[in-house]
Amino acid sequence: MSNQQQPLDDLHHIKQMMERSSRFISLSGLSGIGAGICALVGAWLAHPYVFGKKDHIMNRELVATLETAHDYSSLLNSWLFWIAAGTFLSALVSAFVFTWLKSKRQGIPVWGHSAQRLMINVSIPLMAGGLFLFKLIHFGTFGLVAPGCLLFYGLALINASKYTLDEIRYLGFCQILLGLLSLWFVGYGLYFWAAGFGLLHIVYGAYMWYKYERNEEITV
Amino acid sequence: MNNPIENLSKLFDSRIRLGIMSALMVNAEVNFNELKELLQITDGNLASHIKALEEHGAIKVHKGFIGRKTNTVYSVTRSGEKAFRAHIEALEKMIRFSK
Numbered sequence: 001m002s003n004q005q006q007p008l009d010d011l012h013h014i015k016q017m018m019e020r021s022s023r024f025i026s027l028s029g030l031s032g033i034g035a036g037i038c039a040l041v042g043a044w045l046a047h048p049y050v051f052g053k054k055d056h057i058m059n060r061e062l063v064a065t066l067e068t069a070h071d072y073s074s075l076l077n078s079w080l081f082w083i084a085a086g087t088f089l090s091a092l093v094s095a096f097v098f099t100w101l102k103s104k105r106q107g108i109p110v111w112g113h114s115a116q117r118l119m120i121n122v123s124i125p126l127m128a129g130g131l132f133l134f135k136l137i138h139f140g141t142f143g144l145v146a147p148g149c150l151l152f153y154g155l156a157l158i159n160a161s162k163y164t165l166d167e168i169r170y171l172g173f174c175q176i177l178l179g180l181l182s183l184w185f186v187g188y189g190l191y192f193w194a195a196g197f198g199l200l201h202i203v204y205g206a207y208m209w210y211k212y213e214r215n216e217e218i219t220v
Numbered sequence: 221m222n223n224p225i226e227n228l229s230k231l232f233d234s235r236i237r238l239g240i241m242s243a244l245m246v247n248a249e250v251n252f253n254e255l256k257e258l259l260q261i262t263d264g265n266l267a268s269h270i271k272a273l274e275e276h277g278a279i280k281v282h283k284g285f286i287g288r289k290t291n292t293v294y295s296v297t298r299s300g301e302k303a304f305r306a307h308i309e310a311l312e313k314m315i316r317f318s319k
Contacts, residue, residue, distance in 0.1 A: 007311040013235060014308065017242035021250065021258050113247075113254050 024114040024164045026103035029213055032171075032205025034094030039197035042087025043190055049080040050190050091197075102213070118163040125156040146189025150179030150196045165212075171204045228310045229303055231276050236261060236269045241304045244279060244296040251293045270294065278303060 019025060103110040129152025136144050157172030175196050182192035232238055239259045243250050250258075256266055273279045278300030282293045296304070 007314040010235075010238060011308065011311050011315075014238055014242045017239040017258065018246045021243035021254070022246040107260065109257055112257060113250075 020108070020114075022114060022163075024108075024112075024118045026099055026106055026108050026110065026115075027164050027168070027208075028098040028102040029205040029207070029209030029211075030098035030102075031095035032201045032208060034098055034205075035091040036198050036201030036205060038087055038091035038094055039201060040194060040199075042083055042091075043194035043198060045087075046080055046083045047190060049078075049083070114163065118160060121163055122156050122160045125152055125159055128152065129156070143186035143189060144183075146193040147179045147182045147186075149193060150175050150182065153196070154179060165208070167204075167208060167211075171200060174200050228314075229307050231273070231278065232304065232307045234269065236265070237273060240266075240269060240273060240294075241278070241296065241300070244294060245301065245304060249282075249293045249295050251291055255294070273300070276300075 100110050103115075109115070129148065132152070133145055133148050136142075136148060154172045154175030154177075157168050157175060161167075161169035161172065178192055178196045178200070182189055185192065232241060236259055240255060243255060243258055252266070252270075255270075256263065259266065270279070270281075274281055277297055280295050280297050282295070284291050284293065
């Protein structure tokens with residue numbers, strides 16, 4: 001038996017070292033839950049603005065101004081913009097905090113080689129998506145903003161799956177599916193957005209936490 | 221050479237050397253500090269294992285600079301890759317034979 005144990009341990013060690021050196025494995029499930037909660041709160045806050053009960057972000061005059069004068073300033077100062085920016089920042093911070101805690105527990109540098117590679121590969125589709133959405137808003141095509149967010153974010157996650165835990169790939173597929181589906185329900189984008197960035201993140205985060213971190217204090 | 225255990229290279233006998241080779245197999249280049257963080261060992265310990273692997277021609281060393289700081293990067297050689305693959309195969313065979 002001990003004859004067999006040694007090579008088995010060696011192979012296990014090799015696999016672990018290959019994964020640790022090429023993938024960022026400290027992404028915490030709690031990060032997903034935190035970001036999901038931020039998204040739900042953001043969507044709840046944005047709801048009255050998006051559906052025209054306040055601030056009239058979607059009114060015709062504003063759209064006309066944007067089309068003719070190329071004047072983004074009124075849009076960038078709207079409440080909706082600040083809600084979106086606040087949601088994004090708080091989601092990012094909460095995601096970072098839990099992952100930072102986990103990486104500290106595992107003794108893996110949070111800004112090491114693998115983390116940098118992950119960030120670069122997530123950023124590429126997200127930056128392209130961000131610019132695309134900016135142009136959608138420019139042309140007043142607000143109905144496509146939520147599907148666009150979901151689609152580009154899904155693509156970013158699928159790209160990310162090569163550089164971190166594999167399961168994030170399925171979260172990416174779900175986001176893309178939701179994004180495509182919402183193309184047939186233009187006008188209800190915020191609900192799809194909340195389902196994708198809120199609910200899916202929470203479900204994914206809870207699953208990952210349950211799978212990898214639940215017993216961590218005992219096993220490590 | 222028909223005996224699988226003969227392919228088990230003495231060179232890859234230690235956990236640290238296995239770790240260095242594993243990291244270099246899946247990354248084109250890895251620098252000294254990254255290896256140190258990955259393996260959680262001291263400078264001197266890592267340096268001695270790197271030296272052994274280099275002397276056997278399993279890895280290549282490139283000395284460079286980032287600003288004024290030295291940045292030494294390592295990559296696997298073709299013969300090192302071949303030897304490491306043979307080593308993994310031998311480990312797999314050992315498991316199969318002892319079942």
